[in-house]
Amino acid sequence: MAVQDVFDPSGIAVVGASDTPGKMGYEAVQNAIEFDGPAYPVNPAASGSVFGREFVDSVGAIDGPVDLALVCVPAPVVPSVIAECGEAGIGGAVIFAGGFAEAGADGEQLQDELVAAATEGENEVDLLGPNTSGFLVPDESLYATFATGIETVPAGNLAIVAQSGGLAYSLAFQAENRGIGVSAMVGLGNRATVGFGEAIAYFDGDDRTDAILLHVEGSDDARGLLETCRAVETPVLAYNVGEEDVGDFAESHTGALTGRYELYEAGFAQYGVPTVRSTAELLDGGRALATCPRPDGPNVGVVTAQAGPGIAIADRLKAAGATLPSLDPETQAVIEDILPGITFSANPVDTGRPMPAFGDVVAAVARDDTIDIVLVYELYEGGIGYPTETLEELVSAVDKPIVFATGGPDDTLDETLPELEALGVPTYRTPEAGADAVAALVRAAKRTRTPDTVRDGTEVSR
Amino acid sequence: MAVQDVFDPSGIAVVGASDTPGKMGYEAVQNAIEFDGPAYPVNPAASGSVFGREFVDSVGAIDGPVDLALVCVPAPVVPSVIAECGEAGIGGAVIFAGGFAEAGADGEQLQDELVAAATEGENEVDLLGPNTSGFLVPDESLYATFATGIETVPAGNLAIVAQSGGLAYSLAFQAENRGIGVSAMVGLGNRATVGFGEAIAYFDGDDRTDAILLHVEGSDDARGLLETCRAVETPVLAYNVGEEDVGDFAESHTGALTGRYELYEAGFAQYGVPTVRSTAELLDGGRALATCPRPDGPNVGVVTAQAGPGIAIADRLKAAGATLPSLDPETQAVIEDILPGITFSANPVDTGRPMPAFGDVVAAVARDDTIDIVLVYELYEGGIGYPTETLEELVSAVDKPIVFATGGPDDTLDETLPELEALGVPTYRTPEAGADAVAALVRAAKRTRTPDTVRDGTEVSR
Missing domain, CATH: 3.40.50.261 (Succinyl-CoA synthetase domains)
Structure with missing residues (x-):
């Protein structure tokens, strides 16, 4: 795949490199030299070096492996630079300049010239841009x-x-x-x-x-x-x-x-x-x-320790097309056993406030076959904390997304939530953010790939 | 206004106070003693003190000014506690217990009894709750x-x-x-x-x-x-x-x-x-x-240094019912003067990237009589920063909301945004949060109060 030259280059040329701070060609070199591979500043009008790298006169004169050119020159010059890149065997380029298809008829024509330069030479050049701020692979x-x-x-x-x-x-x-x-x-x-x-x-x-x-x-x-x-x-x-x-x-x-x-x-x-x-x-x-693993369906089980956020979550989930089915009667019986007189044991399950048995309630819901996705909401309460151990067991025991939303002072959450994240439980700091994340999972559950057909180019109507 | 006893008490009684950590009556006392006025733990079954305050047998026995009772007793006892509060001249109470109107027919009856106890005695008691976690006045x-x-x-x-x-x-x-x-x-x-x-x-x-x-x-x-x-x-x-x-x-x-x-x-x-x-x-x-001052109308002028966020903002504002009118031709001429060949000078105004003249563009839009609200978006760029001085001038010169949305590393924003906030410019860290805040201003612009009519109790259909 040719775009590999763009996103996974062995070396980088910065065309229009500059030793003047603030110039695009300077900032681009400063960024490029962070790369693990070689980076070459290219500018026929410059001499000496920038950030310790010698200026090179042209991309053709680079002595080393280069797949990607960062093109910092003005729009009119870009097509000829790209033609040179192609001749030099550079397969990818990022073009920062604007003034192309976004800028009226003249710009459209310039972009046509650019594409011709990139595709009609001996070697094609894949172009990211023009009119882009580029990309990062941290x-x-x-x-x-x-x-x-x-x-x-x-x-x-x-x-x-x-x-x-x-x-x-x-x-x-x-x-x-x-x-x-x-x-x-x-x-x-x-x-x-x-x-x-x-x-x-x-x-x-x-x-x-x-x-x-x-x-x-x-x-x-x-x-x-x-x-x-x-x-x-x-x-x-x-x-x-x-x-x-x-x-x-x-x-x-x-x-x-x-x-x-x-x-x-x-x-x-x-x-x-x-x-x-x-x-x-x-x-x-x-x-x-x-x-999370991809859910089997749109059935969400919500367990909340506070009713108000639970209602906001249920409301938002339903508006997004999720289903909150009644739990299996056996599950409801298990929950009633754990918390006799529980505030609300249907779905959402509302434990009224955080409590030591909260994790057991979450486990009962997660193990219910009716449920494809579990969303837990619990305001942080010191002395009770989160049901981390239970969640750890569940993540490996049930092959379902388990999502955790909470609230509390950031210093508390900064300390406790990374533990849950490390277990494979994505965490959210507002009720709605948790609901939105689950809504994305619900919609992704509908996914039915037909990759072979599509790769053939055959259109499939469904 | 009687609810003053609830929200602005001279002293507090905690009924059902406890010296057992973890109990509601303990946590409530721990919170109550932070108050600038006196706080009294009340419990006929307790002796000694908690957090250095002597237990009192009943609200009637409190020797000092008390307007607010924090009621930490179980639901069935609450009506009689409230009756005692009324007798003692305590005009406000917060009732934490559940088990009232939210809990079926029996609970509804208990709540009726509670309201009777609060309203039928010599002194009325205003009730926050039941089934609440209370309130804070930091x-x-x-x-x-x-x-x-x-x-x-x-x-x-x-x-x-x-x-x-x-x-x-x-x-x-x-x-x-x-x-x-x-x-x-x-x-x-x-x-x-x-x-x-x-x-x-x-x-x-x-x-x-x-x-x-x-x-x-x-x-x-x-x-x-x-x-x-x-x-x-x-x-x-x-x-x-x-x-x-x-x-x-x-x-x-x-x-x-x-x-x-x-x-x-x-x-x-x-x-x-x-x-x-x-x-x-x-x-x-x-x-x-x-x-912000209340805007005169729904006409928003958007100035952005990056087109993509600007489009997201314009899209969201329009969906929320805002209007993005064309700027006055004079304003457009001023902007073209400041930045000849500017990327887009209608509304949104897009400067292409942050630049020293960005503040002048914002000022031109803010001074346009067509515009009721100004929303600025600018990713933070070191060396250019924000047009703080211009915004300061504008806040006092034009009587319009000026809202600022941005992005960048938090440590940069934590340092720079409080300055803008202090000027009366609310700041937001995503394009959409800025747009949503402006959408609230747009809707609030429609407000037409008819206080006198309403205070008469006369219904007005419009």
């Missing part, structure tokens, strides 16, 4: 961007694939602030050749990635996007923006028409790709999809 | 609850009035974790005599309170709630739960029927009470309402 210290302050984004198992570079960074910083690691963060920009389809397929094959999070503004490669979502094995979750008509602002952004919102929503629903309504929800749902 | 160190770990909830200007005590605590801890202060946090529970109407009216007259945040599960005093919302001056924001039928779980909770969701939504909309969809949104919107 585990490789690969920061293919001119943005600063991104080295602290932690490595993890979520791949963020965003149409907008700015939104990608908004997601990456949110992830960092919440201690959520990413396998990659990609801003697609204008998608000259690397679009959603290529990126999703690539990260589906990436060992570090356990869930793929999309930000979609109404891409023009709807077909590629939806078909790839159907074909891949890795769970995919989408933040689909563009419900309302925001005029020509969106088109001016990454050269895509919005207004296909309903098409995407329907397509995603059909292929079991849950959609969310915000960046925060995208990360919340992504963590659940990446952590 | 600024007075008044912790009328058995819950632990709540002394760290900071004092501030938001009054949380929740039907559910559990949800109230979930909100209070979220507020604490985000550095948001509350003037009060109240769990209403069964609302035997103190309901939404009484609490909202009280906090409308409270100098510390600049916005009132409601959690409503489908109260049975719909009329009182909605009429009070119309009458009060303080901005009100509501989290209305119960869109979906969650069966008899909700009714088993605080003795209220849900299923009135649409009634409330319509009523709130009519009276300019914005509604939200989550606890996090309630706090976000509440901060905007408490901080």
Whole structure:
């Protein structure tokens, strides 16, 4: 797969490298040298070195393995740079400049020239962008961007694939602030050749990635996007923006028409790709999809130690299409045995307040065959804490998602919740965030892949 | 106003006080003694002291000013305790026990007895609860609850009035974790005599309170709630739960029927009470309402340094009923002057990336008479920072809400955002949180109070 040259290069060239702080070509070199492989600053007009690396005159003059060029030159020069990259055997390029398809007729023509330069030479060049802020692979210290302050984004198992570079960074910083690691963060920009389809397929094959999070503004490669979502094995979750008509602002952004919102929503629903309504929800749902086994169905068992949050959760789950079935009578009997006169033993189960037997109630619900997904809500109470041991047993005993939502002072939660996370129980700090994560699992349960058919290119109507 | 005895007591009695750690009557005393006024443990069966306070045999035997009783005795004993309180001239009580109207026919009868005891004696007693976890007034160190770990909830200007005590605590801890202060946090529970109407009216007259945040599960005093919302001056924001039928779980909770969701939504909309969809949104919107001047209309001007988040914001605002009008041609000319060839100069205004002139663009939009509310989005970029000085000037020069949303590593934001907050610019850390806060302002702009009519008790149809 050629996009490998983009996302997994052996070496990097920064074209338009600069030794002037603040310039894009300077920031890009500063980021590139963090990479575990070699990085070369390229600029025929520069001499000497930057960050200890000698300037090279052209990509053809680089003496070493290079698959990826970070292109920091102005738009008009980009096509010729890409042609040189192709001649030099560089198979991937990130193009930061704007002024292409998003910028009217002249820009569209320039983008056509760019694609021709990338595809018509002896060696093809895969293009991320133009009009992108690039990508990150934290585990490789690969920061293919001119943005600063991104080295602290932690490595993890979520791949963020965003149409907008700015939104990608908004997601990456949110992830960092919440201690959520990413396998990659990609801003697609204008998608000259690397679009959603290529990126999703690539990260589906990436060992570090356990869930793929999309930000979609109404891409023009709807077909590629939806078909790839159907074909891949890795769970995919989408933040689909563009419900309302925001005029020509969106088109001016990454050269895509919005207004296909309903098409995407329907397509995603059909292929079991849950959609969310915000960046925060995208990360919340992504963590659940990446952590939990895929549920067998939409039946959620809710156990709460406080009724009010339990009602908010049940309300939100039902609105999202989840089912809260009555528990098996045997389960209800077990619960009544554990807590005679329990406040409410149907579903949600409400224990009234945290108590030592809370974990036993959770276990009874988790072991009920009617239930596909368990959502627990319990405000933190000192002296009682969380039913960690029970949850640990359950995670290995029942092959179902177990999701935990809570509230309390952050210092308490910071200390206790990582334990649960380490067991494979995703944790959330508001009732609604827990419900939204479970809603993503519910919708993902509908997923029915038909990968072979799709890989043949045959259309299947269902 | 009699509920003053509940929320602003001169002294507190804890009835059913205990010296056994873990018991409700112990935790309640531990909280009560934090209060700036006197606190008396009452228990005829106990002797000696607890936390250095001598046990008293009965509320009648207390030698000192007491307006509020924290009632920690089991349900069947509560009516007689309340009768004693009335005889002793104690005008307010918080009743923690469950087993009243939420618990079937017997419980309903007990609650009737309780109300009779509170209202039929010589002195009336206002009842918060039963079936509540109480309330907090952090600024007075008044912790009328058995819950632990709540002394760290900071004092501030938001009054949380929740039907559910559990949800109230979930909100209070979220507020604490985000550095948001509350003037009060109240769990209403069964609302035997103190309901939404009484609490909202009280906090409308409270100098510390600049916005009132409601959690409503489908109260049975719909009329009182909605009429009070119309009458009060303080901005009100509501989290209305119960869109979906969650069966008899909700009714088993605080003795209220849900299923009135649409009634409330319509009523709130009519009276300019914005509604939200989550606890996090309630706090976000509440901060905007408490901080900003009331906008003249729904016209939002969005200035963004990154297009993707700007599109997400515009989409969300439009879905929430906001208008993003074209800027005045003069404003557009000013912006084109500041940034010739600007990426997008309509509305949203997109500067492409953060830059020194960003503040000038914000100022041009804020000074446009077409615009009622300004929402700024800018990812943090070191070396450029935020247009703090410009925002400071604008806050005093234009009498409009100015809301700021951003992203970046928390340590950077923790350092820079409090400056903006101090200027009267509420700040948010995701694009959607900023949009939701502005959506609350937009809906609040519709508010048309008719206090005199309502206080007469005359119904007005509009």
